[in-house]
Amino acid sequence: MGRLIQAKELQGKNTVAFARRLLGCALVRTLADGRQERHLIAETEAYNGWEDRASHASRGRTPRNAPMFAAGGIWYVYLCYGVHEMLxxxxxxxxxxxxxxxxxxxxxxxxxxxxxxxxxxxxxxGAPVAPASGLHLEESVTVPARWIQRTPRIGVDYAGPEWAGKLWRFRVDAERLLKLAAEKSARG
DNA sequence: TACTCGATCGGA
DNA sequence: CCGATCGAGTAA
Structure with a gap:
């Protein structure tokens, strides 16, 4: 169990830095019976501001992207390619x-x-990032900077080279995360 | 109302 | 490489 990540911490304009900091945090799913499943975040991408041509928000506010314009601390879930839900x-x-x-x-x-x-x-x-919603975030392991990989975002070539080229995807090897988690639990 | 096209994935 | 699958966004 780690410290709960609160909405207040998600309301700055440092989106890219936050995408990086999310690595090693726990995504906690609360099931119907009250049990919790915990997963360590290993890969993220930042979508930042109106100018970001890869972002749904680049052409202004619409019914779909409205949650992106709210204060930080809620989930934005949409259907991609008519097939996949994106969190x-x-x-x-x-x-x-x-x-x-x-x-x-x-x-x-x-x-x-x-x-x-x-x-x-x-x-x-649109649901809050909180246990009552069934999905929230907690701090978990601290990932050493040297293990964090930065790359361009995936599947956004349509945004043009300037925006598709931004190194706004962050990744850490899952095995390393699990090792950090094991060391932490051994320590108590 | 008629298009077009995706922040993906799995199978050929 | 290609098709699935559907709703948002745009233009008319």
Whole structure:
């Protein structure tokens, strides 16, 4: 169990830094029977501001992307390619559209497979990042900087080279995360 | 109302 | 490499 990540911490304009800091945090799914499943976040992407051509917010506010314009601390879940639910954490102050796509956790690679495995869909769209919603975040392990990989975001070539080229995807090897978690639990 | 196209994935 | 699958966004 780690410290709960609160909405207040998600309301700055440092979206990219936050996407990086999310690595090693726990995504906690509360099931219907009250039990909790914990997954360490291994891969994220930042979508930051109106100018970001890869972001849904780049052409202004619409019914779909409205959650991105709210104050940070809620989930933004949408259907991609008519097939996959994508899970995003809304960040930023009210009115500044930003979010972090959760692309992978330990044991599950890919944003579509992640939501399928955790039973996440658009019912969670707009819900607060809190245990009562059934999905929240906790601090867990601290990932050494040298283990963090930065790359361009995936599947956003349509945004053009300037925006598709931003190193706004962050990744850490899942095995290393699990090792850190094991060391932490051995320490007590 | 008629298009077009995706922040993906699995199978050929 | 390609098709699935559907809703948002745009233009008319």
């Amino acid at each position: 995003n954490l809304v960040t930023g102050p009210e009115g500044f559209p930003a979010a972090v796509l959760i692309r992978g956790v330990t044991g599950i690679t890919g944003p579509g497979r992640l939501t399928k495995a955790l039973g996440i869909d658009r019912q969670l769209n």
